[in-house]
Amino acid sequence: QKEVEQNSGPLSVPEGAIASLNCTYSDRGSQSFFWYRQYSGKSPELIMFIYSNGDKEDGRFTAQLNKASQYVSLLIRDSQPSDSATYLCASRRYIFGTGTRLKVLA
Amino acid sequence: KAGVTQTPRYLIKTRGQQVTLSCSPISGHRSVSWYQQTPGQGLQFLFEYFSETQRNKGNFPGRFSGRQFSNSRSEMNVSTLELGDSALYLCASSSTPGAQETQYFGPGTRLLVL
Numbered sequence: 230q231k232e233v234e235q236n237s238g239p240l241s242v243p244e245g246a247i248a249s250l251n252c253t254y255s256d257r258g259s260q261s262f263f264w265y266r267q268y269s270g271k272s273p274e275l276i277m278f279i280y281s282n283g284d285k286e287d288g289r290f291t292a293q294l295n296k297a298s299q300y301v302s303l304l305i306r307d308s309q310p311s312d313s314a315t316y317l318c319a320s321r322r323y324i325f326g327t328g329t330r331l332k333v334l335a
Numbered sequence: 336k337a338g339v340t341q342t343p344r345y346l347i348k349t350r351g352q353q354v355t356l357s358c359s360p361i362s363g364h365r366s367v368s369w370y371q372q373t374p375g376q377g378l379q380f381l382f383e384y385f386s387e388t389q390r391n392k393g394n395f396p397g398r399f400s401g402r403q404f405s406n407s408r409s410e411m412n413v414s415t416l417e418l419g420d421s422a423l424y425l426c427a428s429s430s431t432p433g434a435q436e437t438q439y440f441g442p443g444t445r446l447l448v449l
Contacts, residue, residue: 261434272425272440273378280435317378321434323368323391327377 232256235318235326243334248305250329252318257299263319264292264303266312267328273317277303308333337362339428339441347447353414356444360407360428366390367409368438369401372423384409385432413446421448 234253242248254262261280265273279285279292279301291304305312308331315328340359348354360367368391369381380393384403401411407428413420423445427438 263437272443274440275437278435278437319378322436322438323380323383323393325370325378325380 231326232324233318233320233326235316235329237327238330239332240329241332241334242308244308244310246308248308248312248331248333250303250305250316250318250331252301252303252326254299254301254318254320254324256320256324257296259320259324261321262292262294262301263322264290264301265317265319265325267315267317269314276316305331310335339426339439341424341426341441341444343444344442345445345447347449348416349449350416350418352416353412354416354446355410355412356424356426356446358409358411358426358428358441360409360426361439364428364430364439365407366429366432366436367403367407368427368429369409369411370425370427371395372425372443373421378425381411383432390432416448418448421446 263278264276267273277292279294285292289306293302310333315330317328318326342357366385368383372378383391387403398414403409423443425443427440429436429438
């Protein structure tokens, strides 16, 4: 079992909808979690980080952390075609999931 | 402020050869991490250097090694290349190696082993 698990997708959502990306982790000791976006052929760029249980909002993005369920999610509101990319979840900075490919349909 | 730079951007090698990749972090950043990215395995941590010392190491064979210089620039070396080493090698820099420090990735070096 990988330490950070993500559904590879693709997750297809229509433009303007909410995209929900999920990630589970196995190490209960993990305290910090990061979401990166990676466009095809490019390097990952940080979208958000979250350390505390609950929600953290930044513009159209909301990260949610539930330590009891070992679950992290990223919500993208008002999805745009430019959001189409692979989203990587990371635990403790170093441990990455394989990513979920998001396709926003115009 | 200039971002993380990596050289070379593309590299073709043959099995058995060795390769050295270079990474220059963002000015002022003293922590450099290296990752291997492949379609099957995703992004996998190789090692992290801070103040010229290796602080953490991933689960890779000893053929993969690295070092960091006093100006924080880092190199990684892969000896006796195998076909499976074909990948995108990314380095990331941060101010310190703290667990909550944001990492900034470079554009990567794409290595093809024939």
